[in-house]
Amino acid sequence: MIIELMTSGFFLKAFVGGVLIAVVAPLMGTFLVLRRLSMIGDTLAHVTIAGVALGFLLQVYPLVVGLIFALLASFAIERLRKAYKTYAELSIAIIMSGGVALASLFFTLGKNFNLNVTSYLFGSIYTLTDLDIYVVAGVAVLVLIVVAVFWKELFLLTFDEDAAAVSGLPVRALNIMVTVLTALIISVSIKIVGALLISALLTIPVACSLLIARGFRQSIIFSVIIAEIAAIAGLLVAGVWSLAPGATIVLILILILIVTMIVRRGLKI
Amino acid sequence: MTIESSTNARCHQDVIRLEHVSFDYQDQSVIRDLNFAVQQRDFVGLIGSNGAGKSTLMRMIVGLLKPKSGSIELFGEPIEQFNGWQRIGYVPQKNSFNPLFPATVREVVQSGVYGKRNVARRIQKEDIQKCSDAMDVMRITDLASKRIGQLSGGQQQRVFLARALINNPELLILDEPTVGIDIETQHDFFQLVQHMHQHHRMTFLMVSHDMDMIEAYLGQEPVQQSGKLKFYVKHSHEIENCEASNLSHTLTVRETVSFKGDERN
DSSP: OHHHHHHSHHHHHHHHHHHHHHHHHHHHHHHHHHTTOTTHHHHHHHHHHHHHHHHHHHTSOHHHHHHHHHHHHHHHHHHHHHHTGGGHHHHHHHHHHHHHHHHHHHHHHGGGGTOOHHHHHSOOGGGOOHHHHHHHHHHHHHHHHHHHHTHHHHHHHHHOHHHHHHTTOOHHHHHHHHHHHHHHHHHHHHHHHOTTTHHHHHHHHHHHHHHHOSSHHHHHHHHHHHHHHHHHHHHHHHHHHTOOHHHHHHHHHHHHHHHHHHHHHHHHO | OOOOOOSOTTTOOEEEEEEEEEEEETTEEEEEEEEEEEETTOEEEEEOOTTSSHHHHHHHHTTSSOOSEEEEEETTEETTTOOOGGGEEEEOOGGGSOTTOOOBHHHHHHGGGOSGGGTTSOOOHHHHHHHHHHHHHTTOGGGTTSBGGGSOHHHHHHHHHHHHHTTOOSEEEEESTTTTSOHHHHHHHHHHHHHHHHHBSOEEEEEOSOHHHHHHHHOSSOSEEETTEEEEEEOGGGSSOSSOBOGGGGGGHHHHOOOGGGTOO
């Protein structure tokens, strides 16, 4: 059964796409979660859908418009965060509802285009095109290179932003870099896991690894391994039993989290 | 009102100089027309109630905040042009970091060498050596691969002190280093800091809540008061050898200071 799945073109593409996203989403997710920006993934995903819908309306490659929307939204969030310093999460709430409103507006406008809303909300990993795979692979390689090159700086920025500023690191530029990479990852993940679930891939592997990792490097490695296990297992389970792949991956992630918590507790007592 | 410069230029160069510095926070004046100078090898203690502007002042001195008016000089250079941040070691408030953060002691100490000079470059062997030395000096080598949040308050403080000392700084800034640490460990920490002041060519600026410690080492009377801020100083001429050694000499601290905090994990 599994061999049958693996030899089918659409499944293979889904597999490659899933594996790639499961490397970069938790990697970037670690930086976001540790800086208390967990909800930013969800927000950007909702805005990205609006962009994707507009892309369909304008008949250009939807992910590109989605990406532009995500980038604009991330800068808007930063702006609002500064305006409402003590209520930083307000900015996330505002941008998220703005994204959903725009998305539903565009979807209604595009009724004639026969837009498939659910495929972007819940992902449609089996309909990935070759172009989609190249785009995902390109983003994955870019993220890996940037994180490898700026590893030290990203650590200090995440651990102690003040110290990073005092030691002369270009904090603003680094923050923008993290934002741009996050927007990139989210916009290419939308077709794979869906806008409603991408946040899970950014955060749940990190939630698991935070329970067991001792160091920063270790925590990133663990979160990627956990995401890979969930992605591969999820795709296979979903393929064999014809379940929704994105949802299966997320539920497996939650299962891993629960098991990790129980095992950790068991070891402590 | 600045401190008179002494004849011994080598020992008494201004490390920090504040002139007419003011800072407002939401229309409320926090610091008003502050003039103050810290000279080489001085130990300056800064005391003030909550909201007195202690942290604001610290953050201005390390360049995180800009004064509303007035000028700040570091090592004789205006802060806007100052580039030698590796000459300054900074120990943040203990509660400024998330105890659940997954970072090992080694990762935290090593981050002390990350700066402008090595952005996007791989860490050098000599930096790794510096990290090992700093951990050795602070007697945290055994804890190197532990998660920082698992350590006791006193041990965490030594990790941050090791990070601040890694570049062998000329100025060490400590922002309420002992908040949330038990009395005995606080005492040990102060002893360690005093020992460093006595034996090393380092200038200290410390914000503290602990009146007793400040008075015991720096005397009963503040040399200056500005608003609710009180400055206590022990000048370099009040301590012996003006020419002191650098960080490696701190190894002798081991003999003189016992870290009782170790046992209370």
